[in-house]
Amino acid sequence: MAEQLGLEGMPKRLYSAAPTRLLTFLDCPRRYRFTYLDRPPPPKGPPWAHNSLGSAVHNALAEWWRLPLERRTVEAAGDLVESGWLTQGFRNDKQALQQRDRAREMVERYVVDLDPADEPVGIERVVGLTTPRASLWGRVDRIDDRPEGLVIVDYKTGRHALTVDDARASLPMAVYAAATARTLRRPCLRVELHHLPTGEVLAWDHTEESLARQLRRADSLAAEVARSDQAFRQGLSDQQADEVFPARPGPICGWCDFNRVCGPGSAVRSPLDPWAGVPADE
Ligand code: SF4
Structure with missing residues (x-):
């Protein structure tokens, strides 16, 4: 409790964040600034096919558990993948269809081993x-x-x-x-x-x-991110912003939405094709 009290006995405001926000800062502070602070944000690259696939699979599995028990069949899980399929990011219609069938198959294979009556919390x-x-x-x-x-x-x-x-x-x-x-x-x-x-x-x-x-690790990281956010809100010159939010170029740059507007990142990695995260055409 004492740690939450400010100088005048007022509670300090806690830094509110999802852990993924903290990890974005850890991976690359510049990407963090582009994602969460710059408004309007810099233009992003095109959507990723693997995100489309991931969303469709996650949504299908979530919806499956929301069906009445008697409708939680293997086929219903596959149908949910198809009805919620997203096509953004794929190389072409052929690849999008192939990946939809692959996603359907992997979800059905997964659901076979689930007990539909074993209700999650x-x-x-x-x-x-x-x-x-x-x-x-x-x-x-x-x-x-x-x-x-x-x-x-x-x-x-x-x-x-x-x-x-x-x-x-x-x-x-x-x-x-x-x-x-x-x-x-x-x-x-x-x-x-x-x-x-x-x-x-x-x-x-x-x-x-x-x-x-x-x-403790998350708390310490949140404190560091909160300090950087505050510095940003108070106003930073371009040079100061680069110091507080340095670019951290590396292999992740190929997958970064902001590669095209980031000099250090694009110098080490060209942006990957939007469909690079899914298997090539079969
Ligand atoms: S391209 Fe690389 S260095 Fe630039 S913001 Fe993205 S992750 Fe950071």
Whole structure:
């Protein structure tokens, strides 16, 4: 409580953010500035096909659980992919159709192993918590009720293989687990990445201590981002803005929406094709 009090005994305002906002700052402060602070924001590149595919799959799985129990069939899951399909970012109609069929197949394969009667505690549920300096929140794909406690499930649709380390080190998932435990007042230590393209489940069991460590990390990062936001609001020259929000060029630049307006980023990586994140035509 003492940490939340200002000089005159007034509560300090907590920095409100989703963990993804903090991670954007960590990855590249300039990208963070482009995304969250510059208004109007600089022009973005075209939409990504992998985002279209990911949204359609996430929406289908969420809608499937909202169907009445008797309609939660494998075929219904596939139908939801088709009815909610998004075509932005694909190379052409042929690729969009191929990927729609692939997405349908991966969702149906995934749903075969689900028990439709095993009602999750939450679907796309927003959970939140406060740390000494931040108010953190996020939307969880699914919260399962298992004998070992509540479990955070995050669907993944990208091409690259995942490892248990991705689940263990994920700041957002740790925040969601801690926030779920606080919101629902029940233990929540397990986090799982469900990789739809391979059917793999990458699980990690946190401890109270490992969650506390991640919350301290999020709190410290939020404090740093809050200071940078405040400096931006007070007005920065171009040079000062580049110092507070430095570009951090690297492999992510090819995937960055702002590559075309970022000198340092475009110097190291050309923007990738919008369909680079999905398999080539079959
Ligand atoms: S192109 Fe690279 S350096 Fe530039 S904003 Fe994007 S991620 Fe940062």
